[in-house]
Amino acid sequence: MADTTREPILEVRNLVKHFPLTQGIVFRRQVGAVRAVDDISFTLYPGETLGIVGESGCGKSTVAKLLMNLERATSGEVLYKGEDISKLSGRALKAVRRNIQMVFQDPYTSLNPRMTVGDIIGEPFDIHPEAAPKGDKQARVRELLDVVGLNPEYINRYPHQFSGGQRQRIGIARGLALNPEIIICDEPVSALDVSVQAQVINLMEKLQDEFGLSYLFIAHDLSIVRHISDRVGVMYLGKMVEIGSDAAIYDHPTHPYTQALLSAVPLPDPDAREGRERIILTGDVPSPANPPSGCRFRTRCWKAEERCAEEMPLLAVPQRYAGADTAVAHDSACHFAEEKQHVAHA
Amino acid sequence: MTETGIDLVKDGTAATPGTPLLDVRDLQIEFHTREGIAKAVNGVSYSVEAGETLAVLGESGSGKSVTAQAIMGILDMPPGRITGGEILFQGQDLLKMTEAQRRKIRGNKIAMIFQDALSSLNPVLSVGYQLGEMFRVHKGASRKEAKARAVELMDRVRIPAAKDRVNDYPHQFSGGMRQRIMIAMALALEPDLIIADEPTTALDVTVQAQVMDLLAELQQEYRMGLILITHDLGVVADVADRIAVMYAGRIVERGDVREIYRTPAHPYTKGLLDSIPRLDQKGSDLYAIRGLPPTLTSLPAGCSFSPRCDRAREVCVTERPLPVTVLDAEGVPVPGRSSACHFWKETLHG
Numbered sequence: 001m002a003d004t005t006r007e008p009i010l011e012v013r014n015l016v017k018h019f020p021l022t023q024g025i026v027f028r029r030q031v032g033a034v035r036a037v038d039d040i041s042f043t044l045y046p047g048e049t050l051g052i053v054g055e056s057g058c059g060k061s062t063v064a065k066l067l068m069n070l071e072r073a074t075s076g077e078v079l080y081k082g083e084d085i086s087k088l089s090g091r092a093l094k095a096v097r098r099n100i101q102m103v104f105q106d107p108y109t110s111l112n113p114r115m116t117v118g119d120i121i122g123e124p125f126d127i128h129p130e131a132a133p134k135g136d137k138q139a140r141v142r143e144l145l146d147v148v149g150l151n152p153e154y155i156n157r158y159p160h161q162f163s164g165g166q167r168q169r170i171g172i173a174r175g176l177a178l179n180p181e182i183i184i185c186d187e188p189v190s191a192l193d194v195s196v197q198a199q200v201i202n203l204m205e206k207l208q209d210e211f212g213l214s215y216l217f218i219a220h221d222l223s224i225v226r227h228i229s230d231r232v233g234v235m236y237l238g239k240m241v242e243i244g245s246d247a248a249i250y251d252h253p254t255h256p257y258t259q260a261l262l263s264a265v266p267l268p269d270p271d272a273r274e275g276r277e278r279i280i281l282t283g284d285v286p287s288p289a290n291p292p293s294g295c296r297f298r299t300r301c302w303k304a305e306e307r308c309a310e311e312m313p314l315l316a317v318p319q320r321y322a323g324a325d326t327a328v329a330h331d332s333a334c335h336f337a338e339e340k341q342h343v344a345h346a
Numbered sequence: 347m348t349e350t351g352i353d354l355v356k357d358g359t360a361a362t363p364g365t366p367l368l369d370v371r372d373l374q375i376e377f378h379t380r381e382g383i384a385k386a387v388n389g390v391s392y393s394v395e396a397g398e399t400l401a402v403l404g405e406s407g408s409g410k411s412v413t414a415q416a417i418m419g420i421l422d423m424p425p426g427r428i429t430g431g432e433i434l435f436q437g438q439d440l441l442k443m444t445e446a447q448r449r450k451i452r453g454n455k456i457a458m459i460f461q462d463a464l465s466s467l468n469p470v471l472s473v474g475y476q477l478g479e480m481f482r483v484h485k486g487a488s489r490k491e492a493k494a495r496a497v498e499l500m501d502r503v504r505i506p507a508a509k510d511r512v513n514d515y516p517h518q519f520s521g522g523m524r525q526r527i528m529i530a531m532a533l534a535l536e537p538d539l540i541i542a543d544e545p546t547t548a549l550d551v552t553v554q555a556q557v558m559d560l561l562a563e564l565q566q567e568y569r570m571g572l573i574l575i576t577h578d579l580g581v582v583a584d585v586a587d588r589i590a591v592m593y594a595g596r597i598v599e600r601g602d603v604r605e606i607y608r609t610p611a612h613p614y615t616k617g618l619l620d621s622i623p624r625l626d627q628k629g630s631d632l633y634a635i636r637g638l639p640p641t642l643t644s645l646p647a648g649c650s651f652s653p654r655c656d657r658a659r660e661v662c663v664t665e666r667p668l669p670v671t672v673l674d675a676e677g678v679p680v681p682g683r684s685s686a687c688h689f690w691k692e693t694l695h696g
Binding site for chain 1: 405406520521522523550551552553554555556558559577578579580581582583584586603604607608617618619621622623624625626628631632633634635636638639
């Protein structure tokens with residue numbers, strides 16, 4: 001379980017990533033920027049799972065890449081145990097990366113088809129020889145296969161000989177090889193069939209308990225995120241719009257976007273068709289290259305007023321709930337934040 | 347409806363009352379692969395009435411899409427081969443028709459909506475041209491007429507500023523808008539039956555809700571039969587009247603949507619329902635169906651689900667269970683409800 005009284009293991013402060021839009025071939029000049037991630041802050045505590053949800057294009061995968069330093073942040077800080085890692089390079093970066101590993105979405109393209117499973121899982125040891133087991137590397141790889149529920153005899157097989165769920169287990173074993181503290185999971189189960197999804201989710205929870213891992217769990221499936229997360233952040237168009245405990249977000253959402261998102265999820269319960277409030281949003285997500293002024297959700301929001309176009313709402317506990325000692329008092333970036341129940345359930 | 351230009355009067359070929367709109371009987375399809383013969387569909391039967399929504403639920407490889415392709419007449423043959431069964435549409439067997447006869451039905455009477463709108467639309471033709479094509483080819487409309495009908499259709503599926511966007515190309519539309527164009531195309535000739543194969547899987551939740559609402563509304567308006575093929579238990583619960591659950595090329599359970607969700611009578615259905623996390627409650631451990639679906643080239647002799655089933659006994663391995671009518675607690679048969687499990691009673695009641 002998360003221990004929020006301890007020091008955060010990862011702290012993200014005002015993280016920004018703008019991808020430049022350029023024109024011209026010889027004389028390239030910047031004509032604008034895609035604001036993929038625009039001033040995001042959150043913390044991750046040891047042993048905790050922080051879920052990040054949002055629709056495609058909201059910037060959640062860019063956040064993952066920024067934390068891994070696969071993309072350079074435009075500005076902002078990523079503090080790992082108090083040290084800013086967003087500007088590290090070379091040997092210092094390599095040392096940090098040992099402790100932050102990633103599990104990717106697509107188990108088909110994220111494993112090299114020409115490498116055996118043993119080579120794939122053992123590769124981290126070649127890159128970080130100081131972390132490699134003394135002596136028999138193979139034995140450690142077999143152990144890892146066993147940990148993720150695969151037959152250790154499969155060590156010499158190739159990825160195409162495995163099903164999607166098994167491949168995702170291989171990806172997880174590779175992520176575990178260096179005994180990291182943080183694993184960033186970008187849509188780890190969205191490519192899997194329903195019955196296999198549950199197997200992988202259960203495995204991830206077991207591994208978390210066993211090794212005390214912290215997960216940053218990025219997904220678009222709100223039900224899975226609720227299941228696995230201690231806290232959840234909701235992103236829209238490069239901004240974090242609401243963040244809080246899973247009960248706060250799912251049972252007491254105060255941001256209109258979160259409410260609409262939850263109400264749109266079809267429940268696997270035909271009796272819930274009635275009695276549940278459905279909010280059907282109009283229109284599409286605006287372009288992140290040219291986001292609306294003020295609140296970014298205002299173009300699709302039923303509560304929007306003039307103030308929303310002029311003033312960007314800050315991510316903080318809404319005034320009306322300040323001091324309240326319940327789950328409803330959590331950070332929400334809306335001028336008119338108000339609790340709405342019966343969106344996630346009847 | 348004249349203001350939308352969509353003519354609702356059907357030509358008088360409707361089947362005699364009593365026969366369902368579509369009746370698939372004991373359909374069998376196999377594929378010739380390098381690994382041997384893959385039995386993709388092994389005796390599937392289902393029927394759809396006008397105005398009704400049947401959800402075909404199954405995971406990848408269960409045969410749900412292949413069945414739909416056979417109904418539509420777009421199955422790749424070879425490697426596919428229909429080895430048995432009938433597909434009766436308004437009382438006539440589609441499998442006995444000539445290709446010319448089937449062409450008259452395809453699009454006109456039975457239309458299909460695909461999962462991936464971007465790859466189903468031609469990228470080098472404007473959406474107006476592609477929508478209008480339906481009227482030019484099937485109804486002999488002029489170019490001008492066809493374009494006007496295309497605009498009406500786009501209005502119908504609520505694409506904003508349809509007049510200005512009719513000459514745009516597919517890539518200029520968002521995913522949700524493209525799926526609306528696919529729906530418009532399917533509706534163009536007012537078919538009696540629509541087959542929607544994972545129509546919202548590629549869309550974000552808020553857009554998915556918009557598209558599903560639109561589809562359900564239009565279906566009611568035109569009294570079409572709808573076959574919804576999906577793996578998403580949430581979408582099914584939201585819109586379906588009846589469900590057929592498929593596993594390894596067979597229907598393992600069928601019945602009214604509420605009854606199946608409340609009291610599943612097949613261990614596979616029960617396992618699926620237990621293995622999805624819920625939005626409205628935080629559960630502890632998820633139930634996970636163990637193992638993997640069987641390979642279609644070597645199906646187990648008895649029940650295909652037996653290697654993964656907690657209830658499996660010896661009889662499950664040796665003897666294939668046939669669908670039996672499910673009885674309720676008082677012993678009365680539940681209409682339209684069946685389960686292909688030796689132990690359906692035990693599954694249903696405990």
